[in-house]
Amino acid sequence: MEDEQPVASGSVKYHHIEEDIITWKHPSHLLQRLLALFFMCIIGFGSYFCYDNPGALQDNFLKDMNLTTSQFVYLYSWYAWPNVILCIVGGFLIDRVFGLRLGTIIxxxxxxxxxxxxxxGAYFNTLWLMLLGRLIFGTGGESLAVAQNNYAVLWFKGKELNMVFGFQLSFARVGSTVNFLVMEPLYKYVKTVYQGPDNVSMSIVLLIASLTCVISLVSGLLLAWQDKRAEKLLHRKLPESGEVVKLTDVKHFTKSFWLISFIIVCYYASIFPFVALGKVFFEKKYNYSPGEANIINGLIYSLGAFLAPLFGFVIDKTGRNVFWVFISVLGTLVAHMLLTFTFINPYVAMLTMGTSYSMLASALWPLIAMVVPEYQMGTAYGIAQAVENLGLGTVALLTGIIVDADGYYMVELFFCFLLTVALLLSAVLWLSDTLDKGELNMSINQRHEMESNKIPQPEQENLLKDTTNED
Structure with missing residues (x-):
């Protein structure tokens, strides 16, 4: 899971604001910041709701559109593959061309x-047109996630950033959860009202789902207005150093950034493709009905909606991001192993996976803001999501082939392998950070102390003089 001015991802400086002029209408007031957070969260709602429309209606797609499993996963791989490049471009355009506000709207x-x-595409029963739609949808959706991340850093860095990332995940996953809860009943309702061809019924359902995307677009427009107003009242300005974003700066990104990016790839490749195929998996292995299978398949997102903000709050108070990442990956690996090797009630595994997933999103994504300069934030998040989409597109294709050839057991083994790699990479990141300055896994108190020590010596002396004069 960003405008108009390059300032969107640049560092932000505020003029001093007297306490007596800060009312609820002022951008620095808590109410205004909460309103901005609400708009940020709603921006991703429609995208996440519609992303998993195929997953919620997997068996219906296979029947109504006469698709094989390999063809079905194209609906996910064609979403992901183009974003290997377009996601980087999208983040760069936010930093250098559109700015955050205009980019978000586009x-x-x-x-x-x-x-x-x-x-x-569903109406005309034409696979290539459906894939084109998913390509366009993915081009906007992944770049929109970059925009969300930039808005979060712009408004909340240095305050409650981990919790804000948790809230963004929460609302996005509310979209995914609602998708799994309502798409099957909506499909059945449309089938009772409309007695025509199955593919036309599917088209009507997908068109109704597009209304959630319209809501997200309206939210983007409102947030752009609010951010423009905040920029004026708070006198935001670009860094005095005059840094300019260039794509060639990518070669200067640290090894920690690349480790974080590859952890993202391996981890999410074990989540999203699993959810895409999970409905039929739970129907076949545990004999669930389609409705029951959708409920348990969406449990990952349901838990994320409630737990991600809570974990974000905990991490904001404790720090130790890398520790939380390691625990999250380990918990998800255990969950997949339960699904692979046992017949224990799948709710145990899915509760474990959902809890771990919520924890990871709140701990991992904010790490990028710690290792990349603010003026490159859009490009950095774009690259991270581009690498993620390369993995997701490839894994989605492989999982479809594996299911058609060898069934779901081999797919689960494949997911366990990916998580083992993610766990090893997390350990490497932890060790590398420990051997360096240990900034990524600092406690929150250590992080605050480090930030205070970064104040230039003349400023420290002035602060000391001011304190002495007051005494």
Whole structure:
């Protein structure tokens, strides 16, 4: 899971604001910041709701559109593959061309258009048109996630950033959860009202789902207005150093950034493709009905909606991000092993996986903001999501082939392998950080002390003089 001015991802400086002029209408007031957070969260709602429309209706897609499992996973791989490049470009355009506000609006509009084209492909029962819709949808959706991350850093860095990332995940996963809860009943309702061809019924359902994307677009417009107003009242300005974003700066990103990116790839490749195929998996292995299978398959996202903000709050108070990442990956690996090797009630595994997933999102993504300069934030998050999409597109294709050839047991073994790699990479990141300055795994008190020590010596002396004069 960003405008108009390059300042969106640049460091932000505020003029001094007297306490007596800060009212609820002022951008620095808590109410205004909460309102901005609400808009940030809603921006991703439609994208996440529609992303897993195929997963919630997997068996219906296979039957109504006469697809094989390998063809079905194209609906996910064609979402992911183009973003290997376009996600980087999207983040760069935010930093260098569009700015955060305009970029967010453009990408939200692409999400709406992509979902409508996807629905049109179902109406004409044309796979290539459906794939085109998913491509357009993915182009907007992944870049929109970059925009969300930039907005979060812009408004909340140095305050409650981990919790804000948790809230963003929470609302996004509310979209995914609602998708798994309502798409099957909605499909059945449309089938009772409309007695025509199955593919036309599917098209109507997908078109209704596009309304959530329209809501996200409206939220992007409102947030752009609010951010423009905040920029004016708070006198935001670019860094005095005049740094300019260049794509060639990528070669200067640290090894920690690349380790974080590859952990993202291996971890999410064991989550999203699993959810995409999970409905039929739970139907076949545990004999669940389609409705029951959707409920348990969406449990990962349901837990994320409630637990991600809580874990974000805990991490904001404790720090130790790398520790939380390691525990999250380990918990997800245990959950997949339970699904692979046992017949224990799958709710145990899914509760473990959902809890771990919530923990990881709140701990891992903010690490990028710690290892990359602020003026490169859009590009950095774009690259991270581009690498993620390379993995997701490839894994989605492989899982479809594996299911058709060898069944779900081999797919689960594959997910366990990916998580083992993610666990090893997390250990390497932890060791590397320990041998360096240990900034990524500091406690919150150590982090505050480090930040205070970064104040230039003349400023420290002035602060000391001011304190002495007051005494």
């Amino acid at each position: 990408y939200a509009l692409l999400v709406v258009i992509g979902q409508i084209v996807f629905a049109a």
